[in-house]
Amino acid sequence: xxxxxxxxxxxxxxxxxxxxxxxxxxxxxxxxxxxxxxxxxxxxxxxxxxxxxxxxxxxxxxxxxxxxxxxxxxxxxxxxxxxxxxxxxxxxxxxxxxxxxxxxxxxxxxxxxxxxxxxxxxxxxxxxxxxxxxxxxxxxxxxxxxxxxxxxxxxxxxxxxxxxxxxxxxxxxxxxxxxxxxxxxxxxxxxxxxxxxxxxxxxxxxxxxxxxxxxxxxxxxxxxxxxxxxxxxxxxxxxxxxxxxxxxxxxxxxxxxxxxxxxxxxxxxxxxxxxxxxxxxxxxxxxxxxxxxxxxxxxxxxxxxxxxxxxxxxxxxxxxxxxxxxxxxxxxxxxxxxxxxxxxxxxxxxxxxxxxxxxxxxxxxxxxxxxxxxxxxxxxxxxxxxxxxxxx
Amino acid sequence: xxxxxxxxxxxxxxxxxxxxxxxxxxxxxxxxxxxxxxxxxxxxxxxxxxxxxxxxxxxxxxxxxxxxxxxxxxxxxxxxxxxxxxxxxxxxxxxxxxxxxxxxxxxxxxxxxxxxxxxxxxxxxxxxxxxxxxxxxxxxxxxxxxxxxxxxxxxxxxxxxxxxxxxxxxxxxxxxxxxxxxxxxxxxxxxxxxxxxxxxxxxxxxxxxxxxxxxxxxxxxxxxxxxxxxxxxxxxxxxxxxxxxxxxxxxxxxxxxxxxxxxxxxxxxxxxxxxxxxxxxxxxxx
Numbered sequence: 001x002x003x004x005x006x007x008x009x010x011x012x013x014x015x016x017x018x019x020x021x022x023x024x025x026x027x028x029x030x031x032x033x034x035x036x037x038x039x040x041x042x043x044x045x046x047x048x049x050x051x052x053x054x055x056x057x058x059x060x061x062x063x064x065x066x067x068x069x070x071x072x073x074x075x076x077x078x079x080x081x082x083x084x085x086x087x088x089x090x091x092x093x094x095x096x097x098x099x100x101x102x103x104x105x106x107x108x109x110x111x112x113x114x115x116x117x118x119x120x121x122x123x124x125x126x127x128x129x130x131x132x133x134x135x136x137x138x139x140x141x142x143x144x145x146x147x148x149x150x151x152x153x154x155x156x157x158x159x160x161x162x163x164x165x166x167x168x169x170x171x172x173x174x175x176x177x178x179x180x181x182x183x184x185x186x187x188x189x190x191x192x193x194x195x196x197x198x199x200x201x202x203x204x205x206x207x208x209x210x211x212x213x214x215x216x217x218x219x220x221x222x223x224x225x226x227x228x229x230x231x232x233x234x235x236x237x238x239x240x241x242x243x244x245x246x247x248x249x250x251x252x253x254x255x256x257x258x259x260x261x262x263x264x265x266x267x268x269x270x271x272x273x274x275x276x277x278x279x280x281x282x283x284x285x286x287x288x289x290x291x292x293x294x295x296x297x298x299x300x301x302x303x304x305x306x307x308x309x310x311x312x313x314x315x316x317x318x319x320x321x322x323x324x325x326x327x328x329x330x331x332x333x334x335x336x337x338x339x340x341x342x343x344x345x346x347x348x349x350x351x352x353x354x355x356x357x358x359x360x361x362x363x364x365x366x367x368x369x370x371x372x373x374x375x376x377x378x379x380x381x382x383x384x385x386x387x388x389x390x391x392x
Numbered sequence: 393x394x395x396x397x398x399x400x401x402x403x404x405x406x407x408x409x410x411x412x413x414x415x416x417x418x419x420x421x422x423x424x425x426x427x428x429x430x431x432x433x434x435x436x437x438x439x440x441x442x443x444x445x446x447x448x449x450x451x452x453x454x455x456x457x458x459x460x461x462x463x464x465x466x467x468x469x470x471x472x473x474x475x476x477x478x479x480x481x482x483x484x485x486x487x488x489x490x491x492x493x494x495x496x497x498x499x500x501x502x503x504x505x506x507x508x509x510x511x512x513x514x515x516x517x518x519x520x521x522x523x524x525x526x527x528x529x530x531x532x533x534x535x536x537x538x539x540x541x542x543x544x545x546x547x548x549x550x551x552x553x554x555x556x557x558x559x560x561x562x563x564x565x566x567x568x569x570x571x572x573x574x575x576x577x578x579x580x581x582x583x584x585x586x587x588x589x590x591x592x593x594x595x596x597x598x599x600x601x602x603x604x605x606x607x608x609x610x611x612x613x614x615x616x617x618x619x620x621x622x623x624x625x626x627x628x629x630x631x632x633x634x635x636x637x638x639x640x641x642x643x644x645x646x647x648x649x650x651x652x653x654x655x656x657x658x659x660x661x662x663x664x665x666x667x668x669x670x671x672x673x674x675x676x677x678x
Contacts (some may be wrong), residue, residue, distance in 0.1 A: 306610075308612075
């Protein structure tokens, strides 16, 4: 319990807003108990002013320290955005459960800078509605290997010591052993759920980068050694773990630094410990660059990078640079052990073939991840509406 | 329904008695035969109407003194249906002036709301920086019909850049609007990266963009140049041409052939095989 309190003390929240309908929820009670010195400010509408097309640098920074607990009226569960670009990208059938938005960490490359319009962190308090949504889906698809992550538009665990939602989700997923729940994080906040009984279908994953990048570009996150230590604690409690080398950053001596990172992982974990290693290179929407420059200047390895427009519209490193980086890391892992399961995140088939000489469906151990799954009821409904001309 | 210019609502007003003047150049759409116009004694059309001799204070213009807010908004937006960042910046400043603020029938916010102009972050940035630019650049912004989003790159310009006469040089140059805006962004980047770009100005303006690109994408430029040199040294058969090209994040060889007969085709195929061998040996270019 001491370690959980320590985690709470590392979370910097300056203001706590609560929607009237959220006041009596378990989530609100937990957060209020964890932050007893913070007065609750009632907010029925988006606090700190209306949403904007793009926040200023100051507004963006403040949004990371103002927390709004509110119910969510939309659909919690959906396909990973990568899956919507199947024509140009190979994607891994990942599904996301969004239980909030915005992140209290401050990575220079964060893609949330391209579209977040509200001035607070949001945590959705009607987790029971999210679970009801999942339960309904389970009636039809409980036997299929759905992979569900909670770290798309927020870090899965960076606020979890306040909300303890991880425990609710782990308990829920214990009923559906074919499904996999993934917490994706750059924190080391795992102690709050380590004692929770689980069905072996929970993956705790870390986005990792060389210490140099963590220190320069991933502000407010747990340091690399802290993340790896947290991963060891999870492994020791029977949780599956995974690492995402994403986004890989190209910088002087990158080989040296990424080699060191791979060596740190392989010296502390075996291929049997690690569910999967994914890789992706730096990429972002072009319009995001202005806010990034305003916030981090041009000394950042991200804002000063040589980025080019790519198919799909995002800015990316030169194709050859990406291939060199992926190839280098893959060879480094394979040099330690050929059984490491490595795949590329949101990359084109061409890059797959260049780097891995195969498409994902040809790779033993990855095939299951990429095998198409049936459309969800909601997706079918939307598709029907579009076909019938309900949506323009 | 748009406001109709009803002269019975207007009265002649000597320019010298105007409370204030909105001082921008006439928009092209302003009909030269129309008179100068004031709203509540504030002159909102200063030039473009040839009948208004603004240099002569005794000239008179038509003053609409009884317009309510909605009528004034309708009238004004009919006069100026197509406003760029130049106009908005002028309006922003003019409407904030205490004399105008207290007696003009609408505010800046009223006008943007009336014309459904969303005050985006980019627009705010443009407004904030517009007045820092030299007059020649402001005029260029008017001529090129710049919108708010066009000037967002100025946000990352360090102070040192503003103190140089770069925007003036750009305004005076023959660069197209898109090339000039790209220059502005890369100049901000290079200044922030402490890259010396002073040598660019000794070159003709037509080369500025290319030179700035070389500096901003120095590593890629060096790699592309090396690839071009390598490719140029590979012998090729008659009728065959190739060049190293970049298309966004991809680079490669653009190959074209014109074949006049089977023998020539055979020679070209041989040539392509040699290219294949040479390229296969260049791991850095695949």
